[in-house]
Amino acid sequence: MTGIRRTPLTGSSALLNPEALEARVALRITGALSQRNEVLPHDIAERLRVSRLRAVDRARDLRKLSVASTSQVQGGGTLSMSGPPSWWLRVASLAPLALLLVGFLFIQRSYVDQQVRAAAEIDAAILTDDLPPQAYSDPGFAEFLRSPQSVE
Secondary structure, three states: OOOOOOOOOOOHHHHHOHHHHHHHHHHHHHHHHHHHHOOOOHHHHHHHHHHHHHHHHHHHHHHHHHHHOOEEEOOOOOEEEOOOOOHHHHHHHHHHHHHHHHHHHHHHHHHHHHHHHHHHHHHHHHHHOOOOHHHHHOOOHHHHHHOOOOOO
């Protein structure tokens, strides 16, 4: 490859600046294409030249669009945002987790309350009923109190 100057792509400026790296790669590619362009037939060379011009114009337009705005309305009325999310969006994304935790705490509290009410009903039934002392030592007594009572 005569006439193409090779420069290393690993340098402090290339690593810190991606645009400089892109520019260096683009120069190397265009240099190689220009060198090989001399041996191509005229019609193919013209088509390649037009294609290169279109690609450069399109890249320029895309850069202008990306620099011009960070958010834009796309077709259909949807909003497209680029860049890092703002602080309120991060807080809002934690809201479902907070609601889930509150729901779990509510379920736990209602479960404990239900157990306390069931124990209170059993205690009330024991204290208000006239039973002989032997009934309190019977192992099936608690099961009897839990069973539904039929009213006759």
